[in-house]
Every structure is written in structure tokens, then in C-alpha cells.
Amino acid sequence: MEQPLTKNIRPDQEPLSVKDYEKAGGYQSVRKALAMPPQDVQNIVKASNLRGRGGAGFSTGMKWSFVPMGTDARRPKYFVVNADEMEPGTFKDRLLLEGDPHQLIEGVIVSAYAIEAEQAFIFIRWAYKLATKRLEQAIKEAYANNYLGKNILGTTYSLDLRIHGSAGRYICGEETALLNALEGKRATPRAKPPFPQVSGLFGKPTIVNNAETVANIPHILNNGPDWFKDLSRSNDAGTKLYGVSGRVKKPAIWELPMGVTVRELIEEHAGGMQDGYAFRGVIPGGASTDFLTPDHLDVKMDYDSVAKAGSRLGTGTMIVLDDKTCPIGFVHNLIKFFARESCGWCTPCRDGLPWLEKILRSIEEGAGQPGDIEILEQHCKLLGPGNTFCALAPGAVEPLQSAIKYFREDFERHIKEKRCPWKIL
């Protein structure tokens, strides 16, 4: 089984130096890409069917193709890596950032070249201090070896790459909010259109891609689109960094073929549930995805299959709900996070999420009222797609709406018995 993204990550996760990385075949895709027109690089990535690994799953090649090219395009153009990993339950990009920073930098160079960008940024979350340190070191090495800077490897292409350390806010992961953050403004989302590909950072054409997405680029260039598609066990191409956390025996991240099943991840890779804990459900792709239940264990973890099962692949890192954890407490924790992280820009999100948090807290504390479940249900619609400025609130209500669907009797029992049945366990 090939594991292109993690093959150079050592067991102790100490990153390779630039020399060791080159010995392992690193930076070859930069030479390859710079020898062809940028449009050809775009075409290869488009043909690979690579879809964005940040959660939305949009075709990366397609996204790039909206950037104005040639001499008429407004400059400078920007390429930005979204390494603001803050989706609760998600710990996949950290592995790539800490374990193989040169792979990400190589991906940045090829991607930036493909859209003719002259400035690149890695937007990294505040708490990722070790990753920031290692990236800074790797960027220094890449400059010293002329993979970055003026006239890269003797070509006419030049690229400057900088790290932007955020000051900590979930909404910065939304790509237009991220651009406002990079401009030094409050990181509220922007209206679309115009899309960032045309008018992004400082009003110039900009691509924002997730770190795992970018790490795939060198391997696609080196081995071709067909190789990339063959890595997968489903219609979605490539490998995927999958993760499992919660009451399983071996919580971790693994690089596996796209399309492994929920059951394989939990039972084989994560070693099954801890002794004394039973599986009740899982949110498959981070905090903002709908629950899957024991009926869904054989669902393939790819974009279309998870969508068909009523949820989203999201970040591919799942959190398991066990039978000793109260589902209302679980969802309350999620909604509390989203209420705190709402940027406050639009009313439904700013006012709706704190209301949901209060209702869930009162149910959990035994003060729930008849009618509360109905209010929660209404709000799952009112905060749903089309009613808010960005995807934060619609994402927030996904686990709630599905918790009400699958664990309704638990909600009802809390209200009827005026207590949390799990509290006496």
C-alpha cells in the first residue's frame, strides 16, 4: 500500500533536513513543473481528480482554473496554504506540518507556479508552535537551496514564501475570513462573488488550499493522474489522512486509500472500542458533520459515499460517541464551541448559536422544558444553508440535527426525568 504523504515521516516525527529530503526524492516535482507551462501543471492536477482536503471537497484543478492567467492578469497573484486546522476532532494537518515540512513547501512552489503566483503564505494556527518552528527552519533551507526566492533553479520563476501565525479564531479557516486576517482586519467572511480566485488577497487573484491538499501536489506531478486515481478504492482519487479519536483503543491518524470504510477505521486501525465501552455513533469528519450510526459502519469514507449516508467526509477525522458519554452533553460541547467561535458578523449565527447552547445546557442539567426539542429542530433549519453569511452555523447544526434524529429518546428522557441519565453512572 502506497503512502505518498507520510512515507517520509519518521516514527519520532523529526522532520527530514533539505538534504535528506532531496535524497528521498524530494523537490523533483519542482524541476518537473518548472520545465512545463503553468497551464500544463493545472491540467495534470485537474486530471487527477484531487478534491480539497479541508472539508468542502471542491476539485483543486477546477479551483485553480478560475485564476486569470497571462500578461493581462492583475499582479501580484497569491497562493495561500490554509493550515489553520481548528475543526474540533481534527489533527491531520499537524502531522504533515510537523513531520514533513519540506513536502508542504514543495507543494506550495508547484501550486504557486501553476497559477503564476509570485507571493505565497502559509496561514498557520496560533497553537501550532512546533509546526511553525519546523516550517520556518525548512523555509530557510529552501531559500538557501534556491527552491524559493529569485529565479528558482535558474528559471525565470521567482516566489516568496512567508508564514503568517494567526492569533487564534476558528473562523480564520473560512477562506475569505482568512484573507481578511492576512490583510490585518477582523477575520469576518467576505461576500462571494467575487471569488478569491479573481479578487482575493488585497483584491488580487488568490488561491487558498488546505495543507493536506497542497502536500498531494508533488506526488501527482511526479507520478501522474492515473497513478493518483489508482491509489484510491473509490471514485474519489488518492489517499486520505484519516483519524479516529474518542474511546477507541488506539486513537491516531493513518494515511489510507480513499474509500476505506468506517468499520475498518474503527475496528482495524483504531483497534476497536476500549474495554467496557460500546459504539453508539460517530461524527465522521470533524465537529461540523452529521452523525453516522452502527447502521453506517460499512459506509466508504469518500466524499460521495458519506454524503449519500447523510453526512459529510469533512476533514476525514472522526470522533466516536460511546455508550458512557451522554449524547446531549456531546452535542452541547460541540455547539458551545461554535457559539464561542462565531465571528458575530451575521445575526442568525451570532444570536442563534448561543440560544442553542443555552437550551442544550439546560436539558443536560435537568432543566429542559417540553417544546425544547422542537425549538432546537426549528433552529437547525433557521441556521441552515442559505440563511447565514457563511458555512459556520450550517456546519454547527449538522451534528445537532442528526443527534435529534438518532438519539431523540435520550433528549426526551432528559426532559421527562429532569436529569441527565448518564450522571449517575
Add this chain to the structure above:
Amino acid sequence: MLSDKELQDINAELAHAATKASASVDALNIVQRHQGWVSDEAMKDVASMLDMTADELDAVATFYSFIFRRPVGRHVILVCDSISCYVMGYNPLLDNIKNRLGIAFGETTEDKRFTLLPISCLGACDRAPAIMVDEDLYGPVTAETMDGILEKYK
């Protein structure tokens, strides 16, 4: 007044910034690295370097969770309160830390040694429950390992 080192670091950011304001978060991070927090006075000094009003800059500063606008202790303990840590024992761990230090979230111990704050998912879900002290990540943290961790920070 900003120190020479702070001025130097902020000017280094400004040298490559597309607009002065785009260096705002970097500049605030620099001040916080040197002073531990961002005072009203520092806010005014930085704002004038960025051609912003202090209020404009404060609007940016207060948007973020980790620009501190109040003094913090010598060390900041951040306890992950997101879902994986919640499932794996965040509540008992937090009770343990609170009892040990005698402070709640947002408070600083009397000897100014520790400030206690919540933080959203630390991306260490395979090591839940996780905490961060200053720039160091720990997990899984238990009541027993907490002693050894706190000992490292004087």
C-alpha cells in the same frame, strides 16, 4: 514605550508587508511575546506605527482569542475543551487543575505564576485530554502527570 527590540521586530515585519495594517497581528504577537500581554499604551504605540487608530487596532486585537488585553501570569495553561478531550476526561482534569491552583478560567494565581484559560481543539485528539503550557503540548494528561508538568514552570 516599545523596546528597541520590539521596534526592530515590528519594522522587520513592516518591511515586507503589502500594507502597514496587514502587519497588525504580527505586531501584536511581537509585543505579547516581549511583554506577555498588550497594554493600552502598547496598543497606541503599535497603532501609530501602522497608521491605524488605537481603536481600529484594538478591534483587530479583541477579535482574536490569544491577544491578551489583560496581564497574564508568568505561564499560561490552556486546557483543550473541545469534543475529543471532552469525551476523554476534560471535566475531571479541569476540576483537578482548578483545585490545585485555586483559580477558575480567566484567573491568575496570586503569585502570578499561572493563568488558566480554555482553548479550542488543540489538534492533539489522539492524546486527549490535552493541555498546552506556554508553547508546550501535553497529553494525555492525568491527575498524576499534572504534578510533574506544573513543576517545570516556576
